[in-house]
Amino acid sequence: MRDPYEILGLARNAGNAEVKAAYRRLAKRLHPDAQSEGNAARQQARFQEVTAAYNQLKDEAARRRFEAERRAAAGMARAPAFEETIRRGTAEPAPSEDIFSELFEGIRSAGKRVFRARGGDRSYRLTVSFLEAATGARRRVRLDGGRTLDVNVPAGIDDGQQIRLRGQGDEGHGGADAGDALVTVAVEPHPFFRRAGRDIHLALPVSLPEAVLGARVDAPTVSGPVSLTIPAGSNTGTRLRLKGRGIATEGTAAGDQYVTLEVVLPDTPDETLRDFAATWTAGAKHNPRKDFSDS
Numbered sequence: 001m002r003d004p005y006e007i008l009g010l011a012r013n014a015g016n017a018e019v020k021a022a023y024r025r026l027a028k029r030l031h032p033d034a035q036s037e038g039n040a041a042r043q044q045a046r047f048q049e050v051t052a053a054y055n056q057l058k059d060e061a062a063r064r065r066f067e068a069e070r071r072a073a074a075g076m077a078r079a080p081a082f083e084e085t086i087r088r089g090t091a092e093p094a095p096s097e098d099i100f101s102e103l104f105e106g107i108r109s110a111g112k113r114v115f116r117a118r119g120g121d122r123s124y125r126l127t128v129s130f131l132e133a134a135t136g137a138r139r140r141v142r143l144d145g146g147r148t149l150d151v152n153v154p155a156g157i158d159d160g161q162q163i164r165l166r167g168q169g170d171e172g173h174g175g176a177d178a179g180d181a182l183v184t185v186a187v188e189p190h191p192f193f194r195r196a197g198r199d200i201h202l203a204l205p206v207s208l209p210e211a212v213l214g215a216r217v218d219a220p221t222v223s224g225p226v227s228l229t230i231p232a233g234s235n236t237g238t239r240l241r242l243k244g245r246g247i248a249t250e251g252t253a254a255g256d257q258y259v260t261l262e263v264v265l266p267d268t269p270d271e272t273l274r275d276f277a278a279t280w281t282a283g284a285k286h287n288p289r290k291d292f293s294d295s
Contacts, residue, residue, distance in 0.1 A: 004053035004066065016059060023054040044120050048173060051117040119170035119179035126151070126163075126183050130190035133157050134200075134222040134247055141183055143168060151183060156198070156249030159187040193222065198247040198255025205264045206230055208273075211238075221245045221257050228259060236263045 005012055008022040030047040056066040126141055136155035142148050151163060162182050169179025194201045204219055214232030218225045219242070226242060238261040246255025265273070277283060 002049075002053075004056040007049055007053035008057070010057075014057075019054065019057045023050065023058075026050045027054075044170065047120070048117045052173070055116065116174035116176040117172065118176045119172040121179040122169045122181050124181060124183045125186060126153075127186045127188060128153055128157075129188050130193055130195075131222055133159075133185070133187040134193075134195075141165075141181075143181060149181075153185065154250060156247045156252075157185050157187075158195075159185065161185055192220070195247065198249065198252065200246045200255065200257040202257060202259050203262050204228075204259045205262050206234070208263060208265060211235060211261065211263045219259055222247070230261065234261050234263075236261060 005014065008019065008026065010018060010022055014022075027047065027050060030043050030050060055062065057063050122144060124141055124143065126139060128137060128139060132139070132153060134155065137153045139151055139153055140148050141151050149165065149168065151165065153163070157163075162184050165181040165183065167178045168181035172178050192202060200222060202220065204217075206215075206217065209215070210217065210230050211234045212232065214234070215230045216227055217230060219228040221242060223245065226245065228240065228242065230240075231238075240259045240261070242257040242259065244254045245257035248254035
């Protein structure tokens with residue numbers, strides 16, 4: 001077993017503060033989250049070795065246990081030589097009681113010491129639709145080794161957020177906990193919904209008669225279509241609010257949906273509409289670009 005002082009790059013007289021500083025420096029550099037994919041396995045082994053060395057030296061009690069184990073190992077290495085001396089009848093001084101006391105103290109202490117290191121985390125990516133992210137879904141994620149796991153995608157999750165699957169990472173050592181699987185969620189854009197926090201924004205096309213005379217139309221929301229009243233005299237840019245039809249996350253009230261109207265003329269020419277526009281005196285006097293000339 002390698003010397004923990006050597007693993008951490010420390011002298012044997014290093015104090016607790018030096019041990020902690022050395023471990024933090026190495027752990028930050030070797031942590032699995034900071035590694036490239038091709039280097040992860042080797043660095044993971046090095047990270048676990050550093051963690052085990054730190055656990056041996058992290059405080060006075062741990063250091064005493066390590067020294068006892070070291071003395072026990074040294075005592076065991078000297079014992080066969082002593083037996084060979086007795087067998088040959090060589091006149092050498094009998095081993096001191098200190099050797100046996102060190103040996104038994106080390107054995108007792110070693111039995112109490114277990115090297116523990118938490119398993120490393122694993123990173124994955126999951127792509128979901130806009131509506132799945134808005135209302136929640138259950139999706140299957142493929143983990144390392146061909147394993148699959150069904151994951152609950154919580155309602156209201158946003159692009160780039162992570163789902164933590166506890167205990168689904170690398171196995172721990174010495175009975176320590178396994179690492180976690182960190183699933184980063186990528187939300188696909190929607191053709192007409194746009195999210196802003198917990199609110200949803202939608203541009204809704206309406207016909208000229210619906211805008212001028214008013215109407216009731218179906219408007220899509222993330223939870224299904226609802227009936228929306230278009231006030232008479234509405235225009236492009238008129239914004240209406242559907243209260244509580246936005247994103248609902250756990251523990252928070254749902255946001256709202258804001259509907260911005262867009263007046264759309266027919267794709268095919270309409271002679272009646274053309275004749276009306278040509279003779280519409282009030283329309284001819286109306287200047288929709290008057291604000292531009294004031295700037």
